[in-house]
Amino acid sequence: MAITIALAGNPNTGKSTIFNSLTGLNQHTGNWPGKTVANALGRFTHNGRNFMLVDLPGTYSLFASSLEEQIARDFICNSKPDATVVVTDATCLERNLNLVLQILAITPRVIVCVNLIDEAKRKGIELDLRKLEDLLGVPVVGTVARSKKGLEQLKDTIEQMVSGTITLKPIQVAASHAPDGSVAKSAAEDDKFIASIVQTAEEIARQVVSIRQAEPHQTDRKLDNILTSRHFGIPIMLALLGLVFWITIAGANYPSALLADWLFWIEDRLSGFLMRLPNPVWLHDLVVLGSYRTLAWVVSVMLPPMAIFFPIFTLLEDLGYLPRVAFNLDYYFKKACAHGKQALTMCMGFGCNAAGVTACRIIESPRERLIAVITNNFVPCNGRFPTIIALVSIFTAASAGVLGSLTAAFFVLASIVLGVVITLLISRLLSLTFLKGIPSSFILELPPYRKPQIGKVIVRSLLDRTLYVLGRAVAIAAPAGVVIWIMANVLVNGQSLLAHSADFLDPFARLIGLDGYILMAFILGLPANETVIPILIMSYLATGSMLELDNLAELHKLLVDNGWTWLTAVCTILFSLNHWPCGTTLWTIYKETQSWKWTWVSFAVPTITGFFLCLIVAQGVRFLGFV
Amino acid sequence: MNENLISLNQLPANQLGKVRQIRSHGITRRRLLDLGLIDQTLVKALQTSPAGDPTAYQFRGAVIALRAEDASQIMIELVSESR
Numbered sequence: 001m002a003i004t005i006a007l008a009g010n011p012n013t014g015k016s017t018i019f020n021s022l023t024g025l026n027q028h029t030g031n032w033p034g035k036t037v038a039n040a041l042g043r044f045t046h047n048g049r050n051f052m053l054v055d056l057p058g059t060y061s062l063f064a065s066s067l068e069e070q071i072a073r074d075f076i077c078n079s080k081p082d083a084t085v086v087v088t089d090a091t092c093l094e095r096n097l098n099l100v101l102q103i104l105a106i107t108p109r110v111i112v113c114v115n116l117i118d119e120a121k122r123k124g125i126e127l128d129l130r131k132l133e134d135l136l137g138v139p140v141v142g143t144v145a146r147s148k149k150g151l152e153q154l155k156d157t158i159e160q161m162v163s164g165t166i167t168l169k170p171i172q173v174a175a176s177h178a179p180d181g182s183v184a185k186s187a188a189e190d191d192k193f194i195a196s197i198v199q200t201a202e203e204i205a206r207q208v209v210s211i212r213q214a215e216p217h218q219t220d221r222k223l224d225n226i227l228t229s230r231h232f233g234i235p236i237m238l239a240l241l242g243l244v245f246w247i248t249i250a251g252a253n254y255p256s257a258l259l260a261d262w263l264f265w266i267e268d269r270l271s272g273f274l275m276r277l278p279n280p281v282w283l284h285d286l287v288v289l290g291s292y293r294t295l296a297w298v299v300s301v302m303l304p305p306m307a308i309f310f311p312i313f314t315l316l317e318d319l320g321y322l323p324r325v326a327f328n329l330d331y332y333f334k335k336a337c338a339h340g341k342q343a344l345t346m347c348m349g350f351g352c353n354a355a356g357v358t359a360c361r362i363i364e365s366p367r368e369r370l371i372a373v374i375t376n377n378f379v380p381c382n383g384r385f386p387t388i389i390a391l392v393s394i395f396t397a398a399s400a401g402v403l404g405s406l407t408a409a410f411f412v413l414a415s416i417v418l419g420v421v422i423t424l425l426i427s428r429l430l431s432l433t434f435l436k437g438i439p440s441s442f443i444l445e446l447p448p449y450r451k452p453q454i455g456k457v458i459v460r461s462l463l464d465r466t467l468y469v470l471g472r473a474v475a476i477a478a479p480a481g482v483v484i485w486i487m488a489n490v491l492v493n494g495q496s497l498l499a500h501s502a503d504f505l506d507p508f509a510r511l512i513g514l515d516g517y518i519l520m521a522f523i524l525g526l527p528a529n530e531t532v533i534p535i536l537i538m539s540y541l542a543t544g545s546m547l548e549l550d551n552l553a554e555l556h557k558l559l560v561d562n563g564w565t566w567l568t569a570v571c572t573i574l575f576s577l578n579h580w581p582c583g584t585t586l587w588t589i590y591k592e593t594q595s596w597k598w599t600w601v602s603f604a605v606p607t608i609t610g611f612f613l614c615l616i617v618a619q620g621v622r623f624l625g626f627v
Numbered sequence: 628m629n630e631n632l633i634s635l636n637q638l639p640a641n642q643l644g645k646v647r648q649i650r651s652h653g654i655t656r657r658r659l660l661d662l663g664l665i666d667q668t669l670v671k672a673l674q675t676s677p678a679g680d681p682t683a684y685q686f687r688g689a690v691i692a693l694r695a696e697d698a699s700q701i702m703i704e705l706v707s708e709s710r
Contacts, residue, residue, distance in 0.1 A: 061661035331678030441655035
């Protein structure tokens with residue numbers, strides 16, 4: 001039987017790094033590394049004993065309101081772990097001690113892990129860990145999780161605590177006021193309890209921490225003064241995002257072409273092999289032209305931008321920049337009667353809307369959380385924005401090279417900004433209608449900046465993303481290819497099912513600037529957005545104007561041959577930005593809200609927005625005679 | 628009432644104040660207390676976001692951003708000697 005160890009701590013203390021280093025397991029809650037929104041489990045063995053490590057959500061307290069705090073508290077109170085490791089930030093020990101003392105009020109079986117001691121040293125903050133151990137009466141271990149320093153000692157300590165070889169003399173803080181974890185006491189008693197904890201933390205910190213510099217967080221303040229400054233804060237934010245897109249677009253071209261060459265070379269081999277077998281031609285076509293080709297398109301067109309964007313964006317997160325984005329944008333969210341932390345959940349949405357929806361747990365007010373959930377889809381996820389990138393590149397990058405990729409980056413940035421504006425407008429609209437209310441309070445920590453672990457982040461998230469896309473390609477794109485092939489080859493009244501369906505959708509689709517095939521690709525792309533463009537390519541190819549498409553540059557020709565104009569591209573991009581969330585996201589919304597009603601609202605709101613936006617743009621442009 | 632009390636959102640940038648009274652209630656009050664903002668805590672005002680609100684405050688070694696509405700519920704006393 002495994003021994004259960006809980007891992008608690010404030011946000012931004014490197015808790016997840018410790019979890020990963022101890023268990024060697026890539027935790028996957030959503031697709032966004034480094035964010036713990038549900039209990040992640042991992043196992044490790046030390047000196048022949050098995051331990052199960054439970055990563056609790058990062059919280060400041062155990063007794064307040066948010067869902068994450070409830071999860072953490074319930075686990076410590078009800079599951080009674082054999083030991084609880086509380087990870088603290090050495091650069092901000094006093095504040096972190098509040099949580100340590102709160103947990104000590106529930107259980108004495110606590111190990112305090114003081115992480116980031118290298119950062120503290122660099123900032124001139126010195127800590128007397130032996131003294132801290134004396135004062136708290138429980139073991140204290142100093143670590144530098146990113147370079148694995150102190151982790152062996154941490155494991156030794158965990159084992160000793162579990163074997164009972166450590167004598168615990170936990171500090172008693174206002175034991176009479178200690179909440180039992182379930183019933184809230186009177187407000188006054190509550191206040192007294194917290195006050196005594198905060199004062200004890202202050203007293204302990206006074207004895208343990210010595211600061212060598214007048215202002216240890218000087219560099220952070222200087223950076224903040226630039227990154228959140230009145231004049232430069234927002235321009236820098238846009239420039240950074242634009243830069244990320246530019247690197248993605250410029251960097252994706254070459255691997256895309258390489259992958260396409262390679263995958264279509266394999267297609268020829270596969271085709272030749274199947275032809276030599278005594279199986280019917282339709283089976284060959286089904287496998288090669290249907291399944292394999294769709295898979296190849298997903299991998300060659302969609303994978304490179306996803307695999308490049310994701311790690312770079314993760315670096316920004318690792319640096320600690322995202323809370324500054326929330327800080328810069330909170331004013332606008334307040335105007336929309338929403339919460340500034342919605343900006344953080346939108347950033348998560350860039351990786352995956354399902355992860356973004358789960359991340360909405362950080363917003364305490366149920367009303368504002370629902371707004372964030374419903375509008376998360378206005379941020380194009382990693383499966384959608386390669387579609388935007390592909391279309392923008394094809395239709396703007398007439399001049400190749402740096403200028404072309406810069407232009408493309410500009411248009412991608414513009415569509416993201418549009419997504420943010422729509423998010424704010426719809427949030428406001430929801431606040432005025434279904435979700436009436438006034439903004440709640442906004443309390444957001446701006447944590448110290450951390451040097452990102454560039455190599456580690458890039459390698460890991462590149463690998464994660466590639467494996468993730470490949471997995472989805474096999475699980476969803478390959479079957480989707482089969483469906484498309486069957487639809488294109490089963491004839492009813494002399495016309496394929498595909499043509500019938502597209503014809504059916506066509507009049508309506510034309511109204512909003514698309515065509516029947518595009519709208520159908522979006523519908524068939526419900527399980528996974530990254531299949532929309534590949535399905536579209538397959539549909540056009542299946543209708544026969546061209547049989548071979550082994551060059552990315554020919555995609556433009558294919559689209560134009562099928563009647564695309566720049567307006568079609570604009571409307572497709574707008575519709576990609578504003579349509580129903582993918583199946584996974586919808587399911588996550590249902591799980592998070594426990595309500596079919598809000599799941600339907602989350603389906604309908606972006607869809608209706610998309611229809612109206614495309615309708616206005618398409619009809620407006622046509623009316624003015626631009627196309 | 629003490630005449631010298633001002634609310635936290637009136638604290639000029641880079642000035643120190645000492646918390647004397649927290650008028651917020653409910654979740655907001657709880658959250659502020661959990662972050663260590665209790666009576667007698669020293670708070671320093673830092674930068675304001677590009678749109679003029681919220682403002683970042685430093686206390687107990689951490690930096691916390693608060694909206695003007697929330698900061699206006701926290702009464703402080705100006706502390707003259709800025710370290």
